[in-house]
Amino acid sequence: MSYATPVDVEARYGEALSASETTQVTVWLADAERRLRRRIPDLDDRVAFSEDYRADVIEVEASAVIRVLKNPDGFRSEAEGSYSYSTDVRAASGFLMILEDEWKLLGVSCVFTIKPKIRSASAREGSYRDYCGDHDPDITTGNWIWDQHSY
Numbered sequence: 001m002s003y004a005t006p007v008d009v010e011a012r013y014g015e016a017l018s019a020s021e022t023t024q025v026t027v028w029l030a031d032a033e034r035r036l037r038r039r040i041p042d043l044d045d046r047v048a049f050s051e052d053y054r055a056d057v058i059e060v061e062a063s064a065v066i067r068v069l070k071n072p073d074g075f076r077s078e079a080e081g082s083y084s085y086s087t088d089v090r091a092a093s094g095f096l097m098i099l100e101d102e103w104k105l106l107g108v109s110c111v112f113t114i115k116p117k118i119r120s121a122s123a124r125e126g127s128y129r130d131y132c133g134d135h136d137p138d139i140t141t142g143n144w145i146w147d148q149h150s151y
Contacts, residue, residue: 002029003047003054004061012062013069025065031096032064039108046107053106060102068096 006022009029017025036057037043047054103109 002033002061004029004032004058004065008058008062009065009069012059013066021069025069028065028068028096029061032061032098035064035096035098036060036106039103040106056105060098060106063102064096064098 006017006025006029009025010017033043040046043057047057
């Protein structure tokens with residue numbers, strides 16, 4: 001069970017959730033917390049130690065869910081005739097993600113590395129590593145790259 005609740009999401013979202021939205025938000029909150037726990041194994045200890053930290057965790061979990069709730073289909077822009085609009089990815093990405101500044105708020109520094117990988121003696125490629133939790137596939141093999149460190 002996540003620290004944030006659907007009520008926390010409603011308070012930040014500014015609208016009441018329907019019954020089906022509440023069910024979906026509950027699942028997304030659990031997903032968001034699982035992402036936090038992967039990077040912060042002592043999350044429960046930190047939350048127990050500080051009410052401010054608990055509030056920060058609730059804020060981060062709720063904000064991650066709201067980004068999906070505001071834009072569930074992940075649209076970046078839309079146009080019809082002379083009318084068009086675009087969304088700020090940080091505000092409504094449509095993806096459940098923890099932003100770099102949110103990781104920092106929770107005390108997690110983000111580091112990425114770039115390591116060359118050699119497939120054969122004649123072919124070289126660069127495998128790019130991500131920062132802060134969203135892992136990119138190695139485009140040459142389709143394998144996920146998990147060579148990430150937090151300090």
